[in-house]
Amino acid sequence: MEQHTLDIEKQVTLLMRGTEYGDEQLKEAMRIELRQRLIEAQAEGRPLRVYCGYDPTATDLHLGHTITMQKLRQFQDLGHHVIFLIGDYTALVGDPSDKNKARPILSHEQVLENAKTFAEQAFRVLDPEKTEIRYNSEWLGKLTLVDLIYLGQNFTVQQFLARENFAKRIKEGSPIFLHETFYPLLQGYDAVMLKADVQVGGSDQLFNIIVAGRKLQEVFGQKPLVGILVDILPGTDGVQRMSKTTGNIVPIFTTSEDMYGKLMSIPDFAMGKYFRLSTRLTSEEISALEAGLAAGKIHPRDAKMRLAREIVSIFYGSEAAEAAEAAFVQIFQRKDVPEEMDVYQVQPGQSILDVLVDSGMVDSRSAGRRMIQQNGVRLNGETLDDPNAPFPGEGILQVGKRHFRRIIISKE
RNA sequence: GGGCAGGUACCGAAGUGGACAAACGGGGCUGACUGUAAAUCAGCUGGCAGACGCCUUCGGCGGUUCGAAUCCGUCCCUGCCCA
Numbered sequence A: 001m002e003q004h005t006l007d008i009e010k011q012v013t014l015l016m017r018g019t020e021y022g023d024e025q026l027k028e029a030m031r032i033e034l035r036q037r038l039i040e041a042q043a044e045g046r047p048l049r050v051y052c053g054y055d056p057t058a059t060d061l062h063l064g065h066t067i068t069m070q071k072l073r074q075f076q077d078l079g080h081h082v083i084f085l086i087g088d089y090t091a092l093v094g095d096p097s098d099k100n101k102a103r104p105i106l107s108h109e110q111v112l113e114n115a116k117t118f119a120e121q122a123f124r125v126l127d128p129e130k131t132e133i134r135y136n137s138e139w140l141g142k143l144t145l146v147d148l149i150y151l152g153q154n155f156t157v158q159q160f161l162a163r164e165n166f167a168k169r170i171k172e173g174s175p176i177f178l179h180e181t182f183y184p185l186l187q188g189y190d191a192v193m194l195k196a197d198v199q200v201g202g203s204d205q206l207f208n209i210i211v212a213g214r215k216l217q218e219v220f221g222q223k224p225l226v227g228i229l230v231d232i233l234p235g236t237d238g239v240q241r242m243s244k245t246t247g248n249i250v251p252i253f254t255t256s257e258d259m260y261g262k263l264m265s266i267p268d269f270a271m272g273k274y275f276r277l278s279t280r281l282t283s284e285e286i287s288a289l290e291a292g293l294a295a296g297k298i299h300p301r302d303a304k305m306r307l308a309r310e311i312v313s314i315f316y317g318s319e320a321a322e323a324a325e326a327a328f329v330q331i332f333q334r335k336d337v338p339e340e341m342d343v344y345q346v347q348p349g350q351s352i353l354d355v356l357v358d359s360g361m362v363d364s365r366s367a368g369r370r371m372i373q374q375n376g377v378r379l380n381g382e383t384l385d386d387p388n389a390p391f392p393g394e395g396i397l398q399v400g401k402r403h404f405r406r407i408i409i410s411k412e
Numbered sequence B: 001g002g003g004c005a006g007g008u009a010c011c012g013a014a015g016u017g018g019a020c021a022a023a024c025g026g027g028g029c030u031g032a033c034u035g036u037a038a039a040u041c042a043g044c045u046g047g048c049a050g051a052c053g054c055c056u057u058c059g060g061c062g063g064u065u066c067g068a069a070u071c072c073g074u075c076c077c078u079g080c081c082c083a
Helices: A002-016 A024-044 A063-077 A108-115 A118-122 A145-152 A157-162 A164-172 A178-194 A203-219 A256-264 A268-278 A283-294 A300-316 A318-333 A352-358 A365-373
Strands: A049-054 A081-086 A131-135 A198-202 A226-230 A342-346 A377-379 A395-399 A403-409
Touching (some): A002 A024, A002 A063, A024 A226, A049 A178, A063 A081, A063 A198, A063 A226, A063 A268, A081 A118, A118 A131, A145 A178, A157 A164, A178 A203, A198 A203, A203 A226, A256 A300, A256 A318, A268 A283, A268 A300, A283 A300, A342 A352, A352 A365, A365 A377
Parallel strands (some): A049 A081, A049 A198, A081 A131, A198 A226
Antiparallel strands (some): A377 A395, A395 A403
16 A cells, blocks of 8 residues: 555656646646545556547648647556547637637548547557557437537636637637537546546646536546646747647658757757657756756757757667767768759759759749749759750769759660 | 628738839848848848830639729639627
C-alpha cells in the first residue's frame, strides 16, 4: 500500500510536468484531483481513460500537436488507456479558442480527407498498439435537436462573452457566428461519451475542458475529468502559435533534413520554449543551457543545433538526426551542396529560364526572371545572369539557398 | 424588416473617375553581412512578353463613360443601432 502511493506520487509529478494553467490555484486543484483519481482507479484495478481531441481542419499534424501527444504518451507508458480522438464533427464547427476570427467552413468530405493520415502521423509519437482511435461523428452525428437544447441549458451567453477571444472580437466588431458557441458543448459531450477521467489539451482549451467538459460530465452523472493543460508551442516565427494557416509549422510528415532546417530557422528567443515543450531534456539541463547562453559561454547557434538534433531524433532516431545535422552544416554553414538531389534532364534547345520553370524550381517564368535578376541562380557555383541564354551545361543547379537539382544533358 | 458603416492582393490596410497591377505595414522570396535558414541592412513580391506592350485582379452580376477599385442599379455577405 505504501509502495503504491509512492508510485502514484511519482506519476503525479511526471504528469503535471510542463503543464500550464495560467493560474496556480487551478493547477493545484488539478494536481490534487489527478492524485485522487489515480488512487481510485488503482483501487478499482483499472487504468485511467485519457483522451485528447484533434480537429482535422488541415491535413498536417505538426510539432505543436505533439506537445499534447507526448503527454498522452506519458500516460500510455504508465499503463493508462489513451484515446486519440479525431474531431471530424468539431472540425465542422471550428474551435473559436485559438482564433481571432471564425474558421472557414469545411465540408465533412474535406474533413475526412484531411483526417486520412492523422492516425498514421500520430503514431510517430503514440504507441499504435495501445491507442484507441475514435471519431466524434460517432456520437455527435446522432445528437438530436432536443439533445442540443439540453446541452445548451447548462451554459449562459455571458460565460461565452466573458471569454477573451470573444470579447476581443466583439470589441473589434468582427463576427461571432452562433455555431461557434456550440464548440465547447460538443467537446464537452465528447468527454461524456468517452467517460474520460483525464483530458489533455493546450492551455487555450481551458474553457472547453475545465468549464464545458467537467460541467457536462456532472450533468450526465459522471465524475468531472481532470484537465491536463500544456503550454502552447509558438511557430517558427517564434511568436504566434504554431498553425497551418499562419504558415509557421514544423510538420510531422517531412524529411529529417527539413525538420532540422525548420528548427534552425526559429528565432533565438524562442529556443527556451522549444526546449521545454518539445525535448526530453530536464528542466535542470535547460536552465543550465540558458544560463550558459546568457553568460555568453554557449554559442546560440550551438544551442539551436542541439535543439534541432534533439527534436529530430525524437521523430527519426539519433542517426537520422546526425545525418540531418551533417547535411545542414554542409549546405548552410559551408555553403556546399547536399549529397542527394533530384535529377533534371535538359532537353535540346531549352533556355535557362525554361529549365527553371520546367524543373519546378520556380512557379512562373516571371518568378524565374526575378530570381535570375537577384543573382539567385547558380550552376556549379557560377551565377547565371541571362534567362534567355541556352542552358550552359551539366552540373549542380542551385536556386536560392535551398533548392538544388542535378542537371544532365539529354544525349541526342 | 428599417437606418448607418463596410467588403481591396497571402493577411492587415490606403485609394473614391484617368498618372492603379493598385500606397504603406506584416508575411514570403532574393542578396549582403553574420553566429544560423537568428538579428540587421538592401531589393523583389499577379501572369505573358520583357523594349514598347498585352491579359486577369479591388464581394457577384449588369449599366454609365473614350476610360471604373472609384459613379449608377441590383444581388450576396459583415458590423453597429432600431424592431
